[in-house]
Amino acid sequence: xxxxxxxxxxxxxxxxxxxxxxxxxxxxxxxxxxxxxxxxxxxxxxxxxxxxxxxxxxxxxxxxxxxxxxxxxxxxxxxxxxxxxxxxxxxxxxxxxxxxxxxxxxxxxxxxxxxxxxxxxxxxxxxxxxxxxxxxxxxxxxxxxxxxxxxxxxxxxxxxxxxxxxxxxxxxxxxx
Numbered sequence: 001x002x003x004x005x006x007x008x009x010x011x012x013x014x015x016x017x018x019x020x021x022x023x024x025x026x027x028x029x030x031x032x033x034x035x036x037x038x039x040x041x042x043x044x045x046x047x048x049x050x051x052x053x054x055x056x057x058x059x060x061x062x063x064x065x066x067x068x069x070x071x072x073x074x075x076x077x078x079x080x081x082x083x084x085x086x087x088x089x090x091x092x093x094x095x096x097x098x099x100x101x102x103x104x105x106x107x108x109x110x111x112x113x114x115x116x117x118x119x120x121x122x123x124x125x126x127x128x129x130x131x132x133x134x135x136x137x138x139x140x141x142x143x144x145x146x147x148x149x150x151x152x153x154x155x156x157x158x159x160x161x162x163x164x165x166x167x168x169x170x171x172x173x174x175x176x
Contacts, residue, residue, distance in 0.1 A: 025053030027061070046112035047121070049105045056101050063087060063152035065094035070150050072159045084159040087152045088145050092136050099124070099132055 024035050032054060038044045039051075059065070072084040090098065106123045113120045124132070141147045150156065158166040 024050050025057055027054065027057045043118065046116055046118055047109055049108040049112075050121075052101070052105050056098060060090060060094060060098050065090055065097075066152040067091060067145070067147070067149040068152040068154075070156060071165075072161075072163055080161055080163055082161055084161060085156065088149065089142050091151070092139065092147070095132070095136050099129065099136075103129065 025032060032051070035047070035050055039048055066087045067089065068087045069081075069085050073081040073086075075081055102123055106121060110120045112118070139147055155168065157168055160166070
């Protein structure tokens with residue numbers, strides 16, 4: 001496990017602390033121990049805005065930011081997909097929001113870095129940002145998606161893998 005040097009409280013010189021490496025804000029980790037450890041050091045505390053990445057990833061996984069397949073999906077071999085009505089890619093609006101939030105986190109870190117004369121970070125460079133924005137403007141979707149699918153948080157009759165459909169018992173208007 002990598003170690004990071006930090007000044008010891010007992011003025012005996014620097015001590016070592018353990019910090020795992022990996023993605024900051026990894027959605028697979030329950031806690032971001034490495035970042036938390038780094039932020040305890042005053043020289044790296046300016047990176048605190050990075051703590052906003054994990055909540056952003058969680059938010060972008062929510063159905064309100066994604067589209068889903070309507071009905072059942074036929075595979076190339078003619079069979080029905082195992083997960084009809086599966087959630088798919090982020091909406092174009094969610095992509096733009098996520099990009100803006102990441103760039104905001106990057107800017108906050110770099111503004112503090114410049115003020116404190118510390119190293120700057122690069123989460124997304126100008127070329128990557130330009131490409132992402134161009135794909136959003138062009139309305140680019142992954143293969144198998146058109147972008148006209150319903151929002152993943154929309155209520156629809158349930159479709160099972162065998163093709164059976166369970167209709168809605170109540171409409172959205174009935175529930176209101």
